[in-house]
Amino acid sequence: MSAKQYKTVGEEAWKNNVEKVNAELFIFTYGSLVVQLVKDYEDYTAVNKQLDKMGYNIGVRLIDDVLARTGLEKCADFHSTAEVISKVGFKVFLNITPSVQNWSSDGKEFSLIIDDNPLNDFCELPPRAVQDGLWYSNVFCGVIRGALEMMQMQTEVYFVRDVLHGADVSEIRVKLVKVLDEEVPANDE
Template sequence: MSKTTKTGSLVDAKKMSAELFTLTYGAFVTQMLKDYEDPQVVTAKLDKIGFDMGTVLADDFLAKSANVPRCQDCKQIAEVLSKLAIPNYLGVPATVSNWSSGDREFSLIIESNPLTELVEIPDHLKATLNYSQVIAGAIRGALEALHFKVYAVAVENASNTEIRIKLDSILKDSLPAGEDY
């Protein structure tokens, strides 16, 4: 009989939790497809769910990352998302690529998306269902809670998930009194 160290048990428990989350998310999306019958409606609902989650995660992130400076531009947003937020909340690394439009658009590339690891999306849904839109919605919600209006969309590629992000504006009207960008 082999002994499992506390660290080994913790890793196994985290892996089991991630797998349970993946399976639960898959069942949730499947049920939504049955309920709404339109993959585009399901994508919109996933985006809204993600947005609502993101507004809460923004507070959690700030509470846990007190030493992270306020982002002043899109490059800083991309760096914080790829190096801190995605690894902390999804447990996987992300890289930044595809800069365009005056450094206001970029993509986060997630090579090993935990949401898609144990799922196979049927071919007839691939063109209309953005299965990982909940991640894009969470990013959009978190950034809006931090006074950045962005557009975000998830794109499933053969080997990765790409979250395309475009900075629209800084929401100066909703900044706390005395703060400015």
């Protein structure tokens, strides 16, 4: 499939197959969650890890939902995987379409550039949070990592820059570490 076709799949799924939730309610609920994590852990590195862990658990489950809503098959290569993440995954759940840019020469790394992150609405980080490296939307990294692991791809996913840190756009870097072997569970014939 081409990038244009993936975009159409994502738009159709958003229009027809997704129950909508009030965006402001979702954004404020997420913000409350992050505030509670900051209070509980009092360490931004630990908060980043918890957001990633939560996102990972979401991503492991969301991939089945995306495939069921869209009828897409497993991607043929990492380039098509990037397009599906951008044009289908983000579109279906957040109604945004990050651009895929900055491919590495070996084709195993790319960036998702998010111009308008809905989680950033109504949010301003205190200077200490920025200085100490809180990635407010780190849940996205976990979601991507969890979903890709279910598709047999071990990845590293991390924020490079964020609007809440003063950048003009937010950038998430996705690196393919290795393709995992599909394992048959013990005693499964």
